[in-house]
Every structure is written in C-alpha cells, then in structure tokens.
Amino acid sequence: MKNNALVVHREDDVATVLENISEGQTVRFLLGGREYTLRSLCPVPFGHKIALRTIEEGHTVRKYGEDIGRSTEKIEKGYHVHIQNLESTRARGDREDAE
Amino acid sequence: MDLKGYFREDGSAGIRNHLLVIPASVCAATVASRIAEQVEGAVYLPNQHGCAQIKPDLDICFRTLAGFGKNPNVGAVLVIGLGCESLKAEALAQDIAMSGKPVECLVIQRCGGTLAAQARGLRTARQLSEKISGQGKTHFEISELIIGLECGGSDTTSGIAANPVQGTVSDIHINNGGTSILSETTELIGAEHVLARRGISEKVGQDLLDIVNACEKRAMRMGVDLRGSQPTPGNIDGGLTTIEEKSLGCIYKAGSSHLQGVLEYAQTPTGKGLFMMDTPGQDIESITGMVAGGAQLVLFTTGRGTPTGCPVAPVIKLTGNPATYTTMEENIDLNAGNIILGDETIEECAERLYALVLEVCNGKFTKAESLKHREFGIYKLTSTF
Secondary structure: OOOOEEOOOOOOOEEEEOOOEOOOOEEEEEEOOEEEEEEOOOOEOOOOEEEOOOEOOOOEEEEOOEEEEEEOOOEOOOOEEOOOOEEOOOOEOOOOOOO | OOOEEEEOOOOOEEOOOEEEEEEOOHHHHHHHHHHHHOOOOEEEOOOOOOOOOOHHHHHHHHHHHHHHHHOOOEEEEEEEEOOOOOOOHHHHHHHHHOOOOOEEEEEHHHHOOHHHHHHHHHHHHHHHHHHHHOOOOEEOOHHHOEEEEEEOOOOHHHHHHHHHHHHHHHHHHHHOOOEEEEOOHHHHOOOHHHHHOOEOOHHHHHHHHHHHHHHHHHHHOOOOEOOOOOOOHHHHHOOOOOHHHHHHHHHHHHOOOOEEEEEOOOOOOOOOEEEEEOOOOOHHHHHHHHHHOOOOEEEEEOOOOOOOOOOOOOEEEEEOOHHHHHHOHHHOOEEOOOOOOOOOOHHHHHHHHHHHHHHHHOOOOOHHHHOOOOOOOOOOOOOOO
16 A cells, blocks of 8 residues: 655654544654654644654654754653644744743 | 946946835825836836835844946936935935936925926936946956845745755855845844844954844834744744844855845945845845945845835846746746756756856846836834934
C-alpha cells in the first residue's frame, strides 16, 4: 500500500498526512528507509500534522528537524497537532513578557 | 534554447517590452490609467502613494516607481504628475532616464486639468508605443535574468513540494550564472538561523538576522499575536500552525545556494547569485519590491491558489497541491502536485519548471499575463500624514 504520510526529518515529532485521515485509520510513512505505521486517534485533514510520539505539555515540537513551536497541552501519539495544542513562540506581542 | 530579449542602453536585457505609464502620486493615477487604457502596449501602475508621506516612506515610494521604470522589461516610460505632490514627477523621470530609455513627463496642473493632460499624454504615449514597437529582439544570456522568488496562499504542500521545486530551479539558474532574489522577511521568522548559516560572510548572515529581528519587533509593538496575520487563516486551514513552521517551508524556495547579500526593499542586487530582499510577507508588496529591484521574472508557489500577476514582469505560478491545481488551473501554470502522490520527483518537476522559465523568457504568456493580472502595491513603514 502507498504511504499516506510524510516525515520530513528523522528527528521530527510530527508527520504530514497526504490524504484525509479518519479516526482509527492506519497512517503509513517512511523513516530512514523503513516503513512505519501509526493509528490515528482522531480525524486529521489533508496536509495537517499527526503526532509520531506522545508530547508532554510545554514541549518544543519539531518538523523539518527544527523547532516549530510549543505544545499547549499533552498531545497523545496519533493525535492531530494544530492550533488547539501547538503555539508559536515568536512575534508574541500579546504576551505580558513581550518587550 | 536560444533566448531572445530586448537590449537596453544600460546593458540589461528585457523579456518584455512595455510602455509604462507611472503616476507620481495617487492624485495622478486616474489620468495615468486612462492614458494607458487607450494605447497599445501600455500598462500603468496603480500607485496609491507619493504624497503626504514621511521621508523614509517617500524614499521607498520613489525607489519603487523608479525601479519599475528602469526594469529591463520596460521599453519606454511616461511619468504623470499632479504638480503639488511630495514626489516630484520631473525628478522621477530624470532618474529613470539615466537608464538611457525614452522617458517623457507631464504635469496635470500645468496642462490645465484632466482632459488637457489626457490629450497631451495620449499623443506622447502613442509616439512612445510606436517607437518601442519597432525594436527587434536579440540574443541574451540567461545569466542576465533576475528571478524573484515568491510564495503565497501557502499550505503544507508548499514546504514539502512546490518550494523545493522552486529552490531547485533557483539553484540551476544560479549555477548558470544568474541571480535570484528571495523575499518576505516575515516568513523567515523561525528559520532565519538556517538561512544565516548560508551567508558568504559573517556580515551577510548578521544582516539577515538583523532584518528578521527588526521585523519581529515591529510586529510585537502592536501588542497582539501575529497569528491570523501570519500564518493567515488560509495557511492555518491548509495545515500550517505557526509562523516558524511556515517559514521553515518558505526558505526551500531559495534552494541551497549561498546568500550573497541582503537588499533593502526595491534595491537592485549588487552582483550575481542569491540575494535576500527585505520585503513583507504580503505577496503583492513583495513582488513589487523585487520587480522594482530589477527582477524580470517571478516564480510563485501557492498551496491554496492565487491569481497574482505584475504590471511588467511575468509571474509563473506552481502548486504542490493536486486538488488546488484542479480547481484553479486557469490561474496556475505548473502542477507540482504529483510529488506528494509519489509520481514525480522534485528534480523531475524542477526540470519542467526550468523549461517553462525559458519559454516565458522567449515570450510565452503566463496565465497571469493572459488574464491581465497586474497587481501592484508599495510597502509602507507607517501611516500617511
């Protein structure tokens, strides 16, 4: 079967799904030449991210091998990673600690 | 492929031969538009500024309008002023005329109003149009081409498919002796450390970090979360969560070439190779800055789909999202959607895009050109006064 998700960098915490994923669906992706699977815990729309491992609250989340923000709650492996549980740490003029 | 273009007195080469009608200020824009409408080969710039601006903004406006006039795709220029604006029409015309191309100027208040200015402007524009229409094309080297690199309406396919294709083409172009301009400083926030490492010197790397830092501070002074502006609601629907994630995908547009220098908005590259221009993430203002800096052609990746063009430079659009290509084929020149389906590699797609670049250099219309998409917008630092 064709892979339906893509991991950009081996250190990433998330995969990008390449089709609309429904709850309980198997997500397949390549990592270092090997095929892996993961069961989704909820629907994940095309192009969105799914957690490859459980991420604790307040942790840095990585994609492209780089920091893309911080988790605002605990994210279970197989869960949709997006604005409800991941936020930017840059250009946050809304924060009290902003300059 | 043998490339044919329009030789200019200053040694540059154009891939189009427009007569450009430039209003020095918003007050002259209607007259300029009416003149351009009635003359074959003429385009005009819908300039919204040029008066009651503080000096740094007025300088940006002048540099942008002058840069469009000097762009190698422009064969002749007609500048229209009202007469009392801060941006002096004659000074603009003189600056553009240093490029050696035919430039004429008229001032509405001195002509005696709209109708008199239009009548005089039309006669002048017709003469200029006739003059440049007779110019033949001659061979030019691809190394004379400056490509502007843009992305807009991004989704996650942009960072994993379309931007890497564009970056590969930029690398090919630079290997062939050409120049590319990366833009959109906002969309480096969170990825600047990766790009700074590619600077040819410590200073170039630091210049890059400095413009990103300044941009982030400007946003933070507004006291709100950048989200909603960057990423945009469309970016978020398309799966991009944070500006960091968007930026890390954006920098793939610049391939893997070394960064030669950092340019101000609308500044001309100081050599060959890859440059970064300090522009906002807003597509129209970003493209306008790069074309004012001399880019004769723009590559534009989109995930959500966008119709954007430019008054004087062809804009080639590509998408990495197969569904977007299907729904917006009339606006998108190249489908890079087979990459995520696993049916084409980034290198194969880049080869198709490079072939299209050469065809467009030789005169083939982009979809934005055939639909007369001629968006134009000048970046501003602050309000008018």
